[in-house]
Amino acid sequence: MSFLADNFTLLRDAFLTTLSLAVVSGVLALLLGTILAAMRVSPIPALRALATFYVEVFRNTPLTVVFFFLAFGLVYVDLQFPSRFITAVTALALYTAAFVCEAVRSGINSVPPGQAEAARALGLDFRQTLTTVVLPQAFRTVVPPLGNVWIALAKNTSIAAGFAVTDLTAVLQRLANASADQLALVFVAVVVGYLMITLPSAWGIRVLERRLAIVR
Amino acid sequence: MRITRYAATLAAFGVVLTGCASEAGNQAQQEAEETTAEVEEVEFEPGSTMAEIVEAGELRVGTKIDQPGFGLANTAGDPEGFDVEMAKFIAAKMGLTEDQITFTETVSANREPFLQNGQVDMVVATYTINDTRKQVVDFAGPYYEAGQDIMVAAGNPEKIEGPEDLAGKSVCSVEGSTPAENIRTNYPEAELVLYDAYSKCADDLRNGNVDAVTTDNVILTGFVAGDPEAFELVGNPFTKEPYGIGLPKGQDDFRDFINDVLEESFEDGTWAEAWDKTAGAITNTEAPEPPKVDRY
Numbered sequence: 001m002s003f004l005a006d007n008f009t010l011l012r013d014a015f016l017t018t019l020s021l022a023v024v025s026g027v028l029a030l031l032l033g034t035i036l037a038a039m040r041v042s043p044i045p046a047l048r049a050l051a052t053f054y055v056e057v058f059r060n061t062p063l064t065v066v067f068f069f070l071a072f073g074l075v076y077v078d079l080q081f082p083s084r085f086i087t088a089v090t091a092l093a094l095y096t097a098a099f100v101c102e103a104v105r106s107g108i109n110s111v112p113p114g115q116a117e118a119a120r121a122l123g124l125d126f127r128q129t130l131t132t133v134v135l136p137q138a139f140r141t142v143v144p145p146l147g148n149v150w151i152a153l154a155k156n157t158s159i160a161a162g163f164a165v166t167d168l169t170a171v172l173q174r175l176a177n178a179s180a181d182q183l184a185l186v187f188v189a190v191v192v193g194y195l196m197i198t199l200p201s202a203w204g205i206r207v208l209e210r211r212l213a214i215v216r
Numbered sequence: 217m218r219i220t221r222y223a224a225t226l227a228a229f230g231v232v233l234t235g236c237a238s239e240a241g242n243q244a245q246q247e248a249e250e251t252t253a254e255v256e257e258v259e260f261e262p263g264s265t266m267a268e269i270v271e272a273g274e275l276r277v278g279t280k281i282d283q284p285g286f287g288l289a290n291t292a293g294d295p296e297g298f299d300v301e302m303a304k305f306i307a308a309k310m311g312l313t314e315d316q317i318t319f320t321e322t323v324s325a326n327r328e329p330f331l332q333n334g335q336v337d338m339v340v341a342t343y344t345i346n347d348t349r350k351q352v353v354d355f356a357g358p359y360y361e362a363g364q365d366i367m368v369a370a371g372n373p374e375k376i377e378g379p380e381d382l383a384g385k386s387v388c389s390v391e392g393s394t395p396a397e398n399i400r401t402n403y404p405e406a407e408l409v410l411y412d413a414y415s416k417c418a419d420d421l422r423n424g425n426v427d428a429v430t431t432d433n434v435i436l437t438g439f440v441a442g443d444p445e446a447f448e449l450v451g452n453p454f455t456k457e458p459y460g461i462g463l464p465k466g467q468d469d470f471r472d473f474i475n476d477v478l479e480e481s482f483e484d485g486t487w488a489e490a491w492d493k494t495a496g497a498i499t500n501t502e503a504p505e506p507p508k509v510d511r512y
Contacts, residue, residue, distance in 0.1 A: 072416070075423045177325055179348065183329065
């Protein structure tokens, strides 16, 4: 047990890094993903095509490749992120946004067309229809799929360990090699760290889902 | 009609595949003929670890497959390098042929568990002997002594001559490695950047994102030899990293046996020969003085 006490600050900082990676890129992905979903249902063909292109590129590219491109590829066009943490957040947000977009779009499609038609009949334009009538209903139905995306994101943050961000997985590698005799304990500590993020999330998603459920 | 066409395609594909396979086989055979280790007939005391391995007809060796000069998988998938040659020496002295060696990839983090769980009989994988590791595994050897060194951009723009000069500079290494731990504890003023592979460090150094890369000199010389226009070795090793052969704890008979084999290869020159055709061929260096085996 003294082993865990000795490495407490290291494990705590790593946990906070993992948590902030997930939260920051999660918020960014939610914003970007929603904008993309709006573009995918918009009446302007160019916007639809652009969003579709984005989703297909990022949804079908392995996350490690996205990381690699941002970390080592962008230099060749003279672009540089201010820190490796920001590189990781950008990669995670860009990748996850594609999944958020598809989840939100499925929610939009689940809102009966009559709702949008009624809003248009009342004189609301496309933006007003979307933000005040369709999206509020859409988000209620996409809580479970967005929850999936969030939990996947929380675990995907581990890829950042391979790109010079000291998160829980990086600390797992460090401690596993430095203290060969404490391997099992290191594993347990790191797994508990991830569960502290994902299990409360799973519970929160269930609560949210019940609260927001609408009877049609 | 369609079925026959599929069959024809499959058959053609099969021909190509077998063609490849036999080619790889020929290559492996050629390499086997070139090797210096000669199989000997030996008898071991019943019940000894060696007798058990000979009985099983297979020596299971954990090695790295991404370390040029020491353990690197060739195009056929077989590892080659100085570590691999050591394993071949030992197998030969046990009366086992090279076909009877089964190589398993081990990475830095799984060497101890592989030994403890009996997944391999021994680990030859640029494995530094140290006291923490000795608590859970045993070491034969050392069979080579590396040292931590620093690689910088060609021309050494930051004028780094040793670890003291790293203060305030960004230096890249691999998370969980002994060199990284050494910098963290002994040179805390250096800013550590930790990836999961040294090739990423080399990329970052080439891009100018870090000022230096640090790890065992044998790994760095591989990078410098690969791209001498971009990289330069400081050439001032500041630690001693004795590479040993990891064994499950408590197999003293096997450890003594391996130590004998190593000492013999130091004396009869086969050790230096193995160096010349593996790590030495990459780095263009003469075989160093063999280290002294530590029988603890």
